[in-house]
Amino acid sequence: MTSTPPAPDLPDDVTVEELQRLCVRFATEAARFIRDERPERVGVAATKSSETDVVTVMDRRSEELLHRLIQQARPDDGILGEEGADVAGTSGLTWVVDPIDGTVNYLYEVPAYAVSVAVVVGDAHSQGGWVPVAGAVADPSLRLVHHAGRGRGAWTGPEDPASGDDPVRLSVSGEDRLARTLLATGFGYDPQVRARQAEVLLRVLPLVRDIRRIGSAALDLVRVAEGSVDAYAETGLNAWDLAAGWLIVLEAGGVVLGAGEGEASSPGKALTVAAGPALAPEVRRLFVATGDAAG
Missing domain, CATH: 3.40.190.80 (D-Maltodextrin-Binding Protein; domain 2)
Incomplete structure (x- = not known):
């Protein structure tokens, strides 16, 4: 049994630290957008796999924002997103984004949804063909962002770094039964x-x-x-x-x-x-x- 993929090689122009910082920034900006710009009534733009699997207008607008931020910062990287507007890259890195994870919760104003942003090495379209090197999950309702970089630990910190609250290092439960x-x-x-x-x-x-x-x-x-x-x-x-x-x-x-x-x-x-x-x-x-x- 193995759970930790081998450490991947990164392009020469970027470090894990920089990618982690970008993941945090992109996820936080999208989280603020879906919270602060949420209309009074969220429109349902389409359904995906079934009538209960919805795509909201804000899903699409959040993904458009993430694409714009990524392409401004890393124009040669690929993008794979839930709403299907994929971008082919040439750098060997792919950004894997979920503009609203928990769309039904968002639609019903249940405060358990997030923006997920990760950058991976390998073929993100294939099972077992890719590994994440940096990632962030921003929780708009709690105004927190959870993030990690390979070899750098996992952390939770405030959405606003100026809040004065220090990031907390995360550790899984020790339960074994x-x-x-x-x-x-x-x-x-x-x-x-x-x-x-x-x-x-x-x-x-x-x-x-x-x-x-x-x-x-x-x-x-x-x-x-x-x-x-x-x-x-x-x-x-x-x-x-x-x-x-x-x-x-x-x-x-x-x-x-x-x-x-x-x-x-x-x-x-x-x-x-x-x-x-x-x-x-x-x-x-x-x-x-x-x-x-x-x-």
Whole structure:
């Protein structure tokens, strides 16, 4: 079992520190935008995978803002985003962005949504073909930004650095027993996928302390990194859902696993599990025991 991909090579013109700083700036600016410029009534621009999977007007405007910021700072880098306006790059770096993670929460004014920005090396379109090198998850409701750079630890700090509050270093829970585990999870939008996920939870729920469903994969991963939940497991995640959170968990001392071996050991659609090193394999076994990870 491996959870930490090998350290990637970066272009000569950039450092992890600089990329981390840019992730924080871009995620924070987009978070302020979706909070401060939110209209009284948020329009639904389209649906994605199903009628319950919405794209808001603010999703698109936030992604346009992120594209503009990235291209101004790093014009040769690629961009992969949830709303599909991808940009091919030539530098070997790709920015993986989710302009609003937790769109349904945002639509209903439930204060559990985020902006996720990460920069990765490799083919961000392929399972197991990429690794994150820097990332940030900005929480507009709490005015916090969670961030990490490879080899630089994971941190939570105020949205406004001038607030006087120092960043706090994150560390995953030390819990190692399933029966005492507070497990975060999420559900897909396709009705058949939801039905399978419900069947899995019927088996899992009696084996853990309790389950939380927050509605934002990025914030779930942050909660693992800060130890406010012990573990997280979900099927159906895309690169933009997990890129920044994956690195934040790793840099907080955690483990992030996929459903299988080789390329499938990387987190992704089949399964994403995040927890402390002692707990992660146990949680993973819960979700792959009978092929249930194929959500």
